[in-house]
Amino acid sequence: MxxxxxxxxxxxxxxxxxxxxxxxxxxxxxxxxxxxxxxxxxxxxxxxxxxxxxxDYVGRPSPLYYAKRLSEHYGAKVYLKREDLNHTGAHxxxxxxxxxxxxxxxxxxxxxxxxxxxxxxxxxxxxxxxxxxxxxxxxxxxxxxxxxxxxxxxxxxxxxxxxxxxxxxxxxxxxxxxxxxxxxxxxxxxxxxxxxxxxxxxxxxxARFQSVISEETKWQLKEKEGREHPDAVIACVGGGSNAAGAFYHYLNDERVRLIAVEAAGLGVDSGESAATSVLGTEGIIHGSRTLLMQTDDGQIVEPYSISAGLDYPGIGPLHAFLIDSKRAEAISVTDEKALEAALFVTRTEGIIPALETAHAFAAFEQLEYGPEDVIVVCLSGRGDKDLATFTKYLDQLKDRDHE
The missing domain is CATH 3.40.50.1100 (Rossmann fold)
Incomplete structure (x- = not known):
């Protein structure tokens, strides 16, 4: 490691x-x-x-899946690192x-x-x-x-x-x-x-335990594309363990864009958000100095996201360093865009992603890339746990159609 x-x-x-x-x-x-x-x-x-x-227990290596229909839609070579297929359904x-x-x-x-x-x-x-x-x-x-x-x-x-x-x-x-x-x-x-x-x-x-994600991605990409490095890795970030694992073996490879996707909640400026890289300042939370959402006198600002796993007022210190040093790019995605992306991925590839992961897919709307670019998305978890939220969203869509 x-x-x-x-x-x-x-x-x-x-x-x-x-x-x-x-x-x-x-x-x-x-x-x-x-x-x-x-x-x-x-x-x-x-x-x-x-x-x-x-x-033998978790079922690794997790597949690196070429998402044909997503690739056609986005106009790039999109690969999904299938952490959702691990035992227990996530990384x-x-x-x-x-x-x-x-x-x-x-x-x-x-x-x-x-x-x-x-x-x-x-x-x-x-x-x-x-x-x-x-x-x-x-x-x-x-x-x-x-x-x-x-x-x-x-x-x-x-x-x-x-x-x-x-x-x-x-x-x-x-x-x-x-x-x-x-x-x-x-x-x-x-x-x-x-x-x-x-x-x-x-x-x-x-990060070291999760580094198995990018360790496998390297040899899997070599098999599929003839090279170990993608052009970009996209992962959702709350605290940031799936992103740390997906980025780990590319941290020092400047050819690879590292894209960290946060939860904007109801909007970055709405007061109901968890977009720490935008709203956060340097401070101490849960034992480390990092970026966190806080008032001028150091009180924690309550975060909000429809996604329970991204509903955190800070990010890990590695990600704070990567974003602060411009090694990683931070993107913020709203609840609505994450729900749209979850439904789109499900109906395009037959894979129901976790709400956390759906934020990573929604980032494509904000990125520029070319048709030969190889993009790896860390599909950090499956969406079974979020079916109640998805069902509510589908009902809302149905009601809108009837209006």
Whole structure:
């Protein structure tokens, strides 16, 4: 898992973003992880077990699918990296497999996690069932309601789902609750963070586990196009773990455009948005210095997106660095455009994408490219969990047609 060019320094910074801003109570846990994660993940026995589980349990490699009809429509060579075909239906399982193996080696007996869309919660509950560890998942009360299928899956897998009832009752608040739990149970508990956020070493560690996405993309593109690099990689970004994985092996390859797609909600200037790269300023959230939406006196501005997985007021420090340094381009997509894209992709390719992923597809409207350009979209998750939202949207379309 060697980082190809953009790496954290020893204190966990990408440029001026990153670090570990943590309560004293958590210092032993964070230091234990920081001191051990690279050595443990580089161990041949760890790699063998990790790779075997990705292959035989998760079902990797995920296909790189040439989307013929989308390519014809957009006028480019469009490939979909099918993370939706992984066990549990998203990219999240790549990271939870890695972290559960680390937790076992560190002697932890209890696992906690936060989740927004529920995919990370399901992936965490899945690996806990796999190895027989206690699992508690914190989830915003609003998200519990709008992501009911994933809540049912977590409970089926034996996890306890605890609602976060403060603030906007979404991902930020679930993360707050998980951190409080960890402070109260530091010795036996490992916190499986689901994205490239939080204190060092989490952003680097999660990116490394997710780097399998771009690692596979390179050899798959070589087979299909005769070259390892696409012209562009598009991925949705909330915290940003699927994007970190899809970008990872292209970070230092300037031939590849890296396009991070955020949730504009009801519009960037509407007051109901999660477009952190546009609305955010430098600050500290959940243990790292990054870009986040905040007031002039440093209070968090509540984010909004129809997509639970993008409904977060910040982005991971790696993405903050990439956007700030102009290595990555940030695009914002509204709820309406994401819903339109979800329906279009579904009826063009027979693939129902997650609402998060639909934002990435909607970005095509804002990009310029040529007919020979090879564009890889990270299809980060499947849309089963969003069917209630999609059904409501279809009903609205039907009503409009009748007006």
């Amino acid at each position: 060697k980082n190809p060019g953009i790496d954290v320094d020893e204190r966990g910074y990408y440029g001026r973003f990153g670090g570990a801003y943590i309560p004293e109570m958590l210092h032993p846990n964070i230091e234990e992880l920081r001191a051990n994660y690279r050595e443990m993940t580089a161990d041949p026995a760890f790699k063998k077990e990790f790779d075997a589980l990705l292959r 999240k399982i790549n990271n939870t497999i890695g972290q559960i193996l680390l937790a076992q080696r560190l002697g932890k007996t209890r696992i906690i996690a936060e989740t927004g869309a529920g995919q990370h919660g399901v992936a965490t509950a899945t690996v806990c069932a796999l190895v027989g560890l206690e699992c508690i998942v914190y989830m915003g009360e609003v998200d519990i309601e709008r992501q009911a299928p994933n809540v049912a899956r977590m409970r089926m897998l034996g996890a306890e789902v605890r609602p976060a009832r403060s603030g906007s009752k979404t991902l930020k608040d679930a993360t707050n609750e998980a951190i409080r739990d960890w402070i109260n149970n530091p010795e036996n508990t490992h916190y499986i963070i689901g994205s490239v956020v939080g204190p060092h070493p989490y952003p680097d560690m999660v």
